[in-house]
Amino acid sequence: MSVSVPISELFEHGANHPQVRHYEERATIYGVTISPEEAQDIIDRGMAYPKGIDELGIVCELEYNQPTNEIADIAIAWQPIADVELVLEVPAEQELIDCHTLLCFANSVGSRVSLLPPREQSEETLNAYLERIEDVAEKIVTMPNMARLAEPASNYLQYLMSETFMKSVGVPLKIPVNDPYIMEFFQGALDQNFIDHMKKRLKEIFIELSGGESEFEQIVLAVMNEVKVLGEQEVLKRKENLPSQFQRRLIANRRFERPAKHIPLAHKLKDNRRKAKTSIQKANTHNPLSVLLIQRSILGGY
Incomplete structure (x- = not known):
């Protein structure tokens, strides 16, 4: 202790x-x-x-x-x-x-x-x-x-x-x-x-x-599938929010014309990629989502 x-x-x-x-x-x-x-x-x-x-x-x-x-x-x-x-x-x-x-x-x-x-x-x-x-x-x-x-x-x-x-x-x-x-x-x-x-x-x-x-196993499969779907949706959502290749090139070309407060955008982009990469893992490990999902499953939510 x-x-x-x-x-x-x-x-x-x-x-x-x-x-x-x-x-x-x-x-x-x-x-x-x-x-x-x-x-x-x-x-x-x-x-x-x-x-x-x-x-x-x-x-x-x-x-x-x-x-x-x-x-x-x-x-x-x-x-x-x-x-x-x-x-x-x-x-x-x-x-x-x-x-x-x-x-x-x-x-x-x-x-x-x-x-x-x-x-x-x-x-x-x-x-x-x-x-x-x-x-x-x-x-x-x-x-x-x-x-x-x-x-x-x-x-x-x-x-x-x-x-x-x-x-x-x-x-x-x-x-x-x-x-x-x-x-x-x-x-x-x-x-x-x-x-x-x-x-x-x-x-x-x-x-x-x-x-x-057998019912518990069915619930688990439903929960894992839901976690997978939510994780994929989160990845797509983050991907949609990322600047396009053209936008990144434009940002790079205009970097030195902007005030200093706009420069960290490249770091933000890198951080978004990192978060997108781990979103599915977090959904099933660090996040209490699986507890909520199995609770909903038992109550007939799925």
Whole structure:
């Protein structure tokens, strides 16, 4: 488990804080705590956000099954910041009677939810934790408009979908877990026997909600086809927005006649090509779209 980091330290050190990790050119830090006094200080600063942090995990205290008012206000203010990912981390020790309210809040502000394992692990605490994960697993595929990740249930759903799809095309490939967050906070914090049991229960829940194994496979194929279509549409859309060869030649010839602010267009073109090249991949890995699509499929949307 990571060390708790007071938000005040993060404001002081930013991306240079020793607990900040750099993954795929993104500065990430988790286990950040915000005391009531620090929350008020953030509000007094006009909801300032720590500099240089791309992904931030906030340890949430809950009131009535959702973050406290202070944390909620900060999450709402921070989430619209471009390219910033917020993770609402809920310790197993926090009372959560019904996860529906928490998931609704996270979905409304565009944040991920992470249901952390118990620090002190016993048969009693692990059973309670498993019940929480099972409840979340059911909610993420039955709640209308649920499009955000709720770890670890959402991650295993995506894994199960990918594995099912690979088998359907004759490639029974076991996909290794390479998400550093999942590896540290779940695989590294739980006994392997418990993890295997949790995966078994999640698979049973997802297949049961789908109507059976064959129905789940049909849903997965429909989802993957939809992701493929959306990815292709995005590529075509980006391609249509790219300047033609004639326009690029004209821009090159007139480059030095334009003010300096127009020069970065060539860099923008290169960036558009890069984004178009990876759009299909992002649609199925980093984007929670597959969770939303399978939820719609189960409800008869496809």
